[in-house]
Amino acid sequence: MPELIAKPALEKAPLTLGTCRLEAVDLGPITSVALFPGQEKAMAKALKPLGLSFPDPNSLSAKAGVQLVWTGREQAFLIGVTAPDFGAAAAVTDQSGGWAALRLSGDKAAEVLMRHVPLDLRAAAFPPGRAVRAPLGHMSSVVIREEAGFLILIFRSMARTAWHEIEVAMRTLAARA
Amino acid sequence: MRIPCPLCGPRDRREFTYYGSDDYLNRPAPDAGAGPWDDHLHLRANPAGETHDLWYHEAGCAQWLRVHRNTVSHEIYGAALVAGLKGGAQ
Amino acid sequence: MRVAGKGLIEREKPVSFTFDGRTYAGFKGDTVASALLAARVRVVGRSFKYHRPRGVLTAGSEEPNALIEVVGAKNQTPNVRATVQEVFEGLVTRSQNRMGSLRWDLLAVNDLMAPFFSAGFYYKTFMWPRAFWEKVYEPAIRRAAGLGSLSGRHDEGHYEKAFAFCDLLVIGAGPTGLIAALTAARAGADVILADEDSRMGGRLLSNGETVDGQPGPDWVAAVLAELSSLPNVRLMPRTTVSGAYDGGIYGALERVGLHKPARPDLPREAFWRITARRAILASGALERPIAFPMNDRPGIMMAGAVQSYLNRYGVASGKRVTLFANNDGARAVARDLMAAGVQVAAILDSRANASAVENCPVYLGARITDTSGRHGLRLIEGHHAGGAFKLETDCLAMSGGWNPTLHLTCHMGGRPRWSEELAAFVPMEGAVPGLVAAGAANGTFTTHGCLAAGHAVAEAALADLGLSPAKVALPRAEGLPYVVEPLWAVEGKGRAWLDFANDVTTKDVKLAAQEGYASVEHMKRYTTQGMAPDQGKNSNMGALAVLADATGRAIPETGITTFRPPYVPVSVAALGAGGRGMGFAPQRFLTSDQASRDRGAPMIEAGLWYRPSYFPKPGEATWRVSCDREVAMVRGAVGVADVSTLGKIDIQGRDAARFLDLVYTNTFSTLPVGRVRYGLMLREDGFVMDDGTTARLGENHFLMTTTTAAAGQVMRHLDFVHQTHCADWDVRFISVTEAWAQFAVAGPKSRALLNAVLDQPVQDFPFMACGAVQLGGVTARLFRISFSGEQGYEIAVPTRYGESLFRDLVAKAETMGGGPYGMEALNVLRVEKGFITHAEIHGRTTAFDIGMEKMVSPKKDCIGKAMAARPALVGPERQQLVGLKIATGTPPCSGAHLFTVGDKVGREESQGYITSFAHSDLMGACLGLGFLKNGRARHGEIIRIVDHLRGLDLTAEVCDPVFHDKDGEKLRA
């Protein structure tokens, strides 16, 4: 029997330019949790052991390295833990391999990302605890605000393009200095 | 142009895909006959002024929105989730 | 020449640059125009039509004359305004629109021909003979016309695009904009202050006035110091807000690297899309020329520009300057010149009643009627209240009054309002929601008035934004009223230019009126006035006034042409920044991508995906050889292909089956768990949208596959159907295309190959079965489906294992006489089997057309069912899917039309067309799929194929579209 070797979505060494840093990260399991109609209570109960609550739009619920990130109407991604049994409360779908995660940090991170994302991502408008579905150039993405910058989820197949686009924005911004 | 998505907040037009009039929400009965079906699919008012039409928030929450706007002033009065509209499914 | 002690240039930082091959000295802070004026270079360009020598007219982006080419290592940029281009060490520039040297332009002969080159000249002259237009006239005109030239090479420069957001966008950093920004910033608003100039301050840098007792530039510096210290303020110098759009969006062009030597990664320009909750237009005003005879000589300049060159750049624009003006404001120019020791020959005031207090000759009621000086102004002639005059002068500073720079207020349909008092158009209020014009842009022409207005509109904006204003004391500044008495044109023998850039004179405008082009829009197009790079900034008002006069109407009745974005020329490269190369579209890579490339497979684009075309083996000279081998390999042994590009949608819920019944023509609620069914999806208008297989993984769990091409469209459609028609159903779906890597394993040895990699061998797994299998401890999904017509499977693993599984499958297949196959072979296999793709379901075909009308279930409703039953969509007049057998060796002919043998080959006789084509070794023929009128009844007929594009004229036998294994015995083996 062959042994299947798991490969990360993107094999790239971290890139640091000035104070800005881009790295590919492994988030562990990613599970889509789509609430069925009228199942809010059952969902809350299933999430209780994780210390999480189902997030409002454009936000996330996080505890102990596990986060539940809003990704659409009555839909969220559970990141960093194997999904518990949601019973009939939700449609549960493994998305782990389907997304590449990039972490962009540094004091110019918002400026870099706003080269491609048509949203106000500055800390005042988009503080930690916020997460949005947004286009990154022509690519669908989930942008999550972290203390030091952003966590960006992008389709695995497009990860190389996403990296390239962000790298170009970093280089371009750095060249202005 | 910016469309106020009820879920995502105001977003740039580039995030949306346009479909057409909100007439599309009122699907005739299967046996309604050729006339009503033809009207439903093809017969459109072309208002100079207020209009309701359907936009898909493709780069955001993947929701279909019914946008109330003005084709003359370009003002956008508001947008609602199609999924939340009463009587949408007929 | 330079004037000691004047100017804001950095004299300790000398810079050298070249113009037409000669090296010139300037200082940091100079523009090319100011440095050339300092060096007494008077002729900087040639005019568009007459090739007349032209000098610098203005000191801003509205410059019509001093248009130059900037030559970089990788770029050659034409029509750069020398008044905007900053000098830097190593800058290379040259003049344009000349043949020969700038001083002795061979095309200056056009000037002697001027009587013939009046408005409409081309329309009238080159009409006949008609055939001459394309071959003779147009090439000759094109050679002689046009302003700058292009290198003809790709623009290799780097450009940037970016988004920005703010509470308040302040457009222009003159006194109005600065006080507005300060007022808003102190109150805590998030402010962007954008200014076109390299240095903020607007007219305060040039007009010599004081603010709060300090020189204007010092007050500006203090305000800017405070603004730049605030975290809620973004200062954007060198940024022209070029357009106002719906929803508070503004386009802005930033010159990022154009004032520096090129560096890698440094963008030349950035195009900003700024979303502002409120905006203040503080873009100032533009001074307007006076159309007097022979007013285009180098040395004739705008008065405000002469003042700018003196006060800002420390340059005297002439040795003996004359002022010609119709308003009080311009007097300051003469006073500043005299104070700086520059001789002022005279002040010529066109008004009969005006003061005469200056320490130089002041003539009232003055008109200039002629000028002379071939390569620069030498002499002016005219008359004034005291009689005729002749004045030797090398620089004439003219001022016909000021026009508010209100362009942005017109970008959403606003029409300016005529102000009799200012003899100018002023902005219409509320024309751009959220934008308010203030200061000179709103017709307030004193510094005091500008400061008061800027402060007031900022406070109003703060109130709109729900912020309480902070204290900003209004500084003291000059407030002498602006008094103007219109003077648009002066009659005389010579030509009087209105539009310098396009060589349009008062005579041309009068001619237009005379020939019936009395509407301002018609006049513009007939004369080309306002159509040069300055877009009429210098000439619209004058031309309009002359037209009004010629047609006996008042100016407001005559109307004004429409200002549209962009306010300044915006390079396409900046608009499209980031859209080149890898930025054009995302590239989607399969998990098997590297493995395919390792085997030398050429990758082709399939939508955004890159897929292997074929896998060449040593000695295979052409793609056909590889493709034919791969087809034979699948039919004879086993092949492996990555099919992960197919859209995969995970559908769950108690109503999932019901939902599928609604979106598919056929029934899925009856599909047993562990089974797969082919489904056909229609649009609501009855035409086929997509097809694919859907597997029932559990009672309430389905996996739908879509075609690669329609994956996005199908998702949008499912969302639409769900949200509009059954939002309350218990169904949820999400794309899992990216979560699974899926491989087709096809051929008689497919089961053997699978058994070599699976933990447990495949047993009792009939055609159209599906289920979970284990693979090295990983749970995979197995589907017994085939797109090749052979016994086939598709196996899916979580994406991270995709590459590993592909390499394993291919390696094991090769030990069995199999291997990987690419898109070419995949196409041949499916054509041989008559399987359709989007080449066939291209949006104009129905279920009936492709022979699948029986798949539209009579027992239930589905999307598209009602319309698909329309009489015109079923019946013998429809073009129906057929197979075509053509002689071997035929070149590909997809797109060719079909004709009944013996019929005329014409559009109306066309019986159909070919959609797909394949060379089939198996069938010993070239195979086509296509649509033929009443095709299903015409099997066996010989049909004619005509392809005008490729020059083909062939015949083929019409047959069933399924060429291979019609009964599906191999599929079910």
Ligand SMILES: [Zn+2]
């Ligand atoms: Zn949305």
